[in-house]
Amino acid sequence: MTRRSWIGWQFVAPFLAVFALVFLAPIAYSIYLSLYRTKLIGGTGFVGLENYTKAFEDPQFWSAVGRVSLFLVVQVPIMLVLALLVALAIDSGRLYGAAFFRIAIFLPYAVPAVVATLMWGFMYGSQFGLIRYFNDWFGVTLPDPLAPDLVLAAIGNITTWEFVGYNMIILYAALRVVDPSLYEAAAIDGAGQLRIIRAIKLPALRGPLLITTMFSIIGTFQLFTEPVVLRTIAPNAILTYFTPNYYAWQLSVGGQQFNYSATVAVVMGLLTMLVAYLVQARAVRKAG
DSSP: OHHHHHHHHHHHHHHHHHHIIIIIHHHHHHHHHHTEEEETTTEEEEOTTHHHHHHHTOHHHHHHHHHHHHHHHHHHHHHHHHHHHHHHHHHTSOSTTHHHHHHHHHHHHHSOHHHHHHHHHHHHOTTTSHHHHHHHHHTOOOOOTTSTTTHHHHHHHHHHHHHHHHHHHHHHHHHHHSOHHHHHHHHHTTOOHHHHIIIIIHHHTHHHHHHHHHHHHHHHHTOOHHHHHHHTTOTTTSOTTSSHHHHHHIIIIITOOHHHHHHHHHHHHHHHHHHHHHHHHHHHHHHO
């Protein structure tokens, strides 16, 4: 019995070693850094929870949190609804060229985020991009997507374009697992397509929808690449504390405040875990 248990540990040991090295160790080091502060006089010293108190009183940090929270409330439902509609349309069997649309909608996910943001950023440009050409061709003045009050919506459009296909594939794969005999039995009983969607397909998608929601929540709180790239195009619209991750990066790279940057990262990790847990708990309670 003892020999068998050790053999099992030998199989999982490589994974555990890599997991500890690339996941647990950085988290532990971030927590360690967050408990210290480097001063001009006196060097680095232990400050306990002072950095966390500073974070909870930091208006720039909470402005960034509020911005990604608004992004989460607006963009994520739109993206998931679009992914659901596309998955249902492709799975219906009535869409001509379904294979083409499946690949075409998934393809943006294969485009690196930096490339996608640059591409959309130049299309957004009112001085050099597609918006400018529209204004010149039609003699109109379209709103500038890179203006401070519209740039968050512009980023939402980019991320929706990037990730609708990814979420669609997850939902479509779940639909393909459903036994076709259920659809046949429902059709024999006189159920139409809408009734089949409500009674069979949507209940089958509860788990996958929860998974895509969780992934989207985590991705939203990690929003970083799009603001960083767009800042080179619209520096007046993207603040250095536009998102929490961008704020932490600026504190570390631009301000050399490594300890406070680690604190912001730890707090955001805890907030992400909390929100994800609350969403999961609510979904499980409703399913029960």
